[in-house]
Amino acid sequence: MSVGEFVERFALVGAWIAVIAVFSVLKPDTFATSSNFAAILGSQAVLVVLTCALLIPLTAGDYDLSITGVLTLSQMMIGILNTRNGISVYVCIVAALLTGALVGLINGAFVVIFGIDSFIVTLGTGTFLGGVVLWISNSETFAGISSQLTGPVVVERFLGVPLAFYYGLALVIVLWYFLEYTSLGRQLLFVGRSRRVARLSGLRVGRLRWGALVASGVIAAAAGVLYAGITGAADPVSGAGFLLPAFAAAFLGATSIVPGRFNPWGSFIAVYFLVTGITGLALFGIQSWLQDMFYGGALVLAVTFSQIARRREEHVSGVREN
Amino acid sequence: MPEHPPVVALTHLSKSFGAVRALHDVDLTVRRGEVHGLLGENGSGKSTLIKILSGFHTPDTGSGLAVNGRPVSFPLHPGKFRSLGMSFVHQDLGLVPSLSVVENLLVGDLASRRRWRLSWPRERRRAAETFASFGLGLDPRAQVADLRPSDRALLAIVRAVQEIRAHTADDGSDYGLLVLDEPTVFLPARDRDQLFVLIRRIAATRASILFVSHDLDEIRGITDRVTVLRDGVVRGTVETARASGEVLVEMIIGRRLQALPIERKRTATGAAVSITGLNGRYARGVSLTVHRGEVVGLTGLLGSGFEEIPYYVFGARRAFAGRLAIDGRTYDLRAMSPSRALEAGVALLPADRHHDGSVGSLSLGDNVTVPALRKYRSRIGLNRRRMRSDARRLLAQFDVRPPDPRSTYQSLSGGNQQKALLAKWLQTKPSLLLLHEPTQGVDIRARQQIFRLTRKAAAGDTAVVCVSTDYDQLAAVCDRVVVFGRGRVGRELTGAEVTKERIAEQCYRVAENPSGRHLDAGGDA
Ligand SMILES: Nc1ncnc2c1ncn2[C@@H]1O[C@H](COP(=O)(O)OP(=O)(O)OP(=O)(O)O)[C@@H](O)[C@H]1O
Numbered sequence: 067m068s069v070g071e072f073v074e075r076f077a078l079v080g081a082w083i084a085v086i087a088v089f090s091v092l093k094p095d096t097f098a099t100s101s102n103f104a105a106i107l108g109s110q111a112v113l114v115v116l117t118c119a120l121l122i123p124l125t126a127g128d129y130d131l132s133i134t135g136v137l138t139l140s141q142m143m144i145g146i147l148n149t150r151n152g153i154s155v156y157v158c159i160v161a162a163l164l165t166g167a168l169v170g171l172i173n174g175a176f177v178v179i180f181g182i183d184s185f186i187v188t189l190g191t192g193t194f195l196g197g198v199v200l201w202i203s204n205s206e207t208f209a210g211i212s213s214q215l216t217g218p219v220v221v222e223r224f225l226g227v228p229l230a231f232y233y234g235l236a237l238v239i240v241l242w243y244f245l246e247y248t249s250l251g252r253q254l255l256f257v258g259r260s261r262r263v264a265r266l267s268g269l270r271v272g273r274l275r276w277g278a279l280v281a282s283g284v285i286a287a288a289a290g291v292l293y294a295g296i297t298g299a300a301d302p303v304s305g306a307g308f309l310l311p312a313f314a315a316a317f318l319g320a321t322s323i324v325p326g327r328f329n330p331w332g333s334f335i336a337v338y339f340l341v342t343g344i345t346g347l348a349l350f351g352i353q354s355w356l357q358d359m360f361y362g363g364a365l366v367l368a369v370t371f372s373q374i375a376r377r378r379e380e381h382v383s384g385v386r387e388n
Numbered sequence: 389m390p391e392h393p394p395v396v397a398l399t400h401l402s403k404s405f406g407a408v409r410a411l412h413d414v415d416l417t418v419r420r421g422e423v424h425g426l427l428g429e430n431g432s433g434k435s436t437l438i439k440i441l442s443g444f445h446t447p448d449t450g451s452g453l454a455v456n457g458r459p460v461s462f463p464l465h466p467g468k469f470r471s472l473g474m475s476f477v478h479q480d481l482g483l484v485p486s487l488s489v490v491e492n493l494l495v496g497d498l499a500s501r502r503r504w505r506l507s508w509p510r511e512r513r514r515a516a517e518t519f520a521s522f523g524l525g526l527d528p529r530a531q532v533a534d535l536r537p538s539d540r541a542l543l544a545i546v547r548a549v550q551e552i553r554a555h556t557a558d559d560g561s562d563y564g565l566l567v568l569d570e571p572t573v574f575l576p577a578r579d580r581d582q583l584f585v586l587i588r589r590i591a592a593t594r595a596s597i598l599f600v601s602h603d604l605d606e607i608r609g610i611t612d613r614v615t616v617l618r619d620g621v622v623r624g625t626v627e628t629a630r631a632s633g634e635v636l637v638e639m640i641i642g643r644r645l646q647a648l649p650i651e652r653k654r655t656a657t658g659a660a661v662s663i664t665g666l667n668g669r670y671a672r673g674v675s676l677t678v679h680r681g682e683v684v685g686l687t688g689l690l691g692s693g694f695e696e697i698p699y700y701v702f703g704a705r706r707a708f709a710g711r712l713a714i715d716g717r718t719y720d721l722r723a724m725s726p727s728r729a730l731e732a733g734v735a736l737l738p739a740d741r742h743h744d745g746s747v748g749s750l751s752l753g754d755n756v757t758v759p760a761l762r763k764y765r766s767r768i769g770l771n772r773r774r775m776r777s778d779a780r781r782l783l784a785q786f787d788v789r790p791p792d793p794r795s796t797y798q799s800l801s802g803g804n805q806q807k808a809l810l811a812k813w814l815q816t817k818p819s820l821l822l823l824h825e826p827t828q829g830v831d832i833r834a835r836q837q838i839f840r841l842t843r844k845a846a847a848g849d850t851a852v853v854c855v856s857t858d859y860d861q862l863a864a865v866c867d868r869v870v871v872f873g874r875g876r877v878g879r880e881l882t883g884a885e886v887t888k889e890r891i892a893e894q895c896y897r898v899a900e901n902p903s904g905r906h907l908d909a910g911g912d913a
Pocket residue numbers: 405408409410428429430431432433434435436437479789790798799800801802803804829831
């Protein structure tokens with residue numbers, strides 16, 4: 067590995083450490099506390115899981131903009147079924163995951179069978195789901211989700227950090243292994259880079275794209291479960307705010323660890339880099355609108371950087387063909 | 389022989405793309421252990437037939453296929469070809485440029501086997517061993533985009549050969565089929581010879597070969613039988629040894645081909661375009677003068693740097709030093725860029741047309757009119773109608789088939805893509821036209837057309853540089869040929885010296901002794 071390559075791969079890690087160091091020096095007694103770190107790590111598990119969901123179709127060359135719709139629906143299903151109908155949390159979780167799979171199946175059907183662009187399809191289904199959530203919830207928030215869920219998500223801790231963090235970490239590891247060391251993961255990558263070559267090579271392009279969308283549906287639903295567990299409630303609107311951060315993390319992550327490729331470790335670091343920056347600034351009393359500016363700006367910069375890295379990978383634009 | 393079932397038997401194979409009938413009622417039989425040539429002009433349906441075998445296209449109903457005597461029904465699901473014992477080198481190679489060499493090499497394996505514990509270090513080691521066994525030194529970690537075109541072709545060939553070997557090694561009595569769609573266009577002569585040795589060896593091991601090429605010498609050298617397609621219809625299958633060159637040509641184009649006498653001015657008189665002191669990673673103090681009205685060939689052995697010259701001049705590759713004098717103006721080649729080159733009147737037809745030459749998903753009309761867009765600017769946007777009619781005329785003039793500006797560039801056959809690109813650049817009437825392997829993958833008739841168009845461009849007061857390893861072609865179109873060795877101008881051939889044999893001989897000579905003479909190629913040597 068050359069020096070340049072090393073710098074490129076670990077620049078984001080370095081930036082993260084630098085952000086931590088700066089805030090630790092400036093705010094030693096509010097920022098550099100174990101409770102603050104625990105809060106940072108625990109609070110972002112939802113985003114980590116949601117970004118993992120997004121990475122799978124992105125690797126296969128498709129967008130999934132319905133992930134936050136699925137997240138909100140899943141969270142709301144748990145909220146309603148558990149708090150209002152008193153159904154066991156475990157049953158609720160299974161129902162939520164199945165619903166996520168169903169949304170993925172529907173997305174995939176439009177994308178694969180009818181050949182419609184995934185961006186359009188998932189934008190539509192995502193918006194549709196937003197409407198469904200408002201309808202079934204009557205725009206109300208459902209609080210008081212059973213401790214059977216909140217317990218193993220935020221209440222219980224390991225090394226002082228809520229278990230939610232470890233769920234996200236475990237998913238990152240599993241997804242990283244899947245994409246990097248299994249033939250199926252590499253098949254997705256081929257499909258994402260050139261559908262034509264993938265087909266000529268005998269890959270089942272349609273099935274793979276479809277499967278990727280189902281996987282993102284299920285994992286986005288899992289993110290919804292986690293969100294319900296962390297907040298102990300279900301509200302019909304806040305989930306939508308995760309969409310941009312998830313994309314920012316996915317694209318920023320693609321500039322790091324394995325530059326030029328969407329990868330879970332890069333995204334994991336990106337998520338925590340972004341939230342560390344925001345948390346630190348918040349300690350200076352800077353407003354919450356800053357968060358939007360931070361994520362928005364990071365998304366554009368990340369895409370710019372990954373484009374530069376990608377261009378080095380691809381040399382010419384327009385290599386990704388249909 | 390006939391007591392064994394043929395390896396592949398296609399019957400009544402037809403395929404239409406909308407109104408375009410690419411194949412019509414084709415019967416093709418490949419016998420056990422034979423090398424079967426598939427011939428035909430650009431757009432005659434060869435690649436379409438091959439893509440049907442690979443399951444990429446689904447043929448029209450009524451088409452039949454039997455492999456090793458067993459009927460197989462269409463559509464073939466993806467990857468089916470593998471279990472039938474086929475492997476392919478597609479015309480555009482079927483590589484993903486943004487992925488690594490080892491990943492591309494493994495794609496068949498990744499597609500056909502569920503593997504849950506890939507070890508990349510081990511795969512890279514195996515890949516390196518594989519390449520070594522073929523006498524190649526490809527780096528498994530490299531990006532395919534960074535490889536030279538010849539190495540990309542070799543990678544695709546090695547991949548297909550590996551797959552066919554794996555098949556013939558572990559199966560009972562079934563034969564495999566290795567399909568090579570114009571595998572030689574990117575290969576220098578030495579690799580081509582090696583490939584033929586390899587083909588012979590594979591044909592001796594329970595495998596047959598389907599081989600596509602426009603080069604009749606190659607076809608005669610390697611095939612046992614050939615099938616000729618014209619406009620998607622089989623015009624006959626013959627034993628190669630029994631068919632003379634003229635017979636084959638006549639089957640291919642449907643009439644005799646008159647050799648076109650190419651008139652050339654052996655003494656150049658027009659204003660000069662000159663390159664002086666060009667230095668770069670692959671060029672050492674290259675100076676060249678090309679007169680308007682003449683065609684100068686640049687050649688040498690692979691790696692001798694000649695093929696990089698047009699890219700330096702066009703600004704597609706950074707030069708360390710050098711100047712270009714053209715139309716009374718001088719440009720510093722260090723600061724050259726493609727847009728400045730175009731303004732200066734330089735046009736380049738790159739060899740790697742898939743990546744450098746065009747936008748595959750745009751329409752043909754848009755692709756060919758891009759360099760002349762300024763012409764179509766009217767007060768309200770672009771004059772699309774005139775653009776379209778001009779494009780149509782241009783395509784007809786260059787015999788691009790089909791000459792429909794609305795079809796996408798991607799849907800053209802390989803050779804027609806090349807003709808479309810030539811049309812695109814020649815219409816700009818450049819002062820200096822740089823051609824890199826201009827007849828790569830084009831059929832015999834189009835080859836002659838391109839020769840003629842090249843001469844015509846020169847006659848129309850363009851200075852033409854033709855960069856090629858095709859000595860036949862150089863001998864046919866060039867007034868002068870400059871032979872490179874180790875990035876330097878080695879030797880210049882003029883007048884009666886411009887023959888295929890002399891050029892070939894000098895390429896090797898100069899490679900052995902590149903610093904022998906160091907001359908200004910512009911002067912009368
Ligand atoms: N995807 C497609 N859509 C529309 N037309 C197509 C498509 N693919 C091929 N064609 C058309 O089918 C015909 C046969 O093309 P094909 O690529 O098989 O020719 P070929 O014999 O391989 O020619 P070449 O020697 O130039 O490679 C051409 O007229 C081409 O334009």
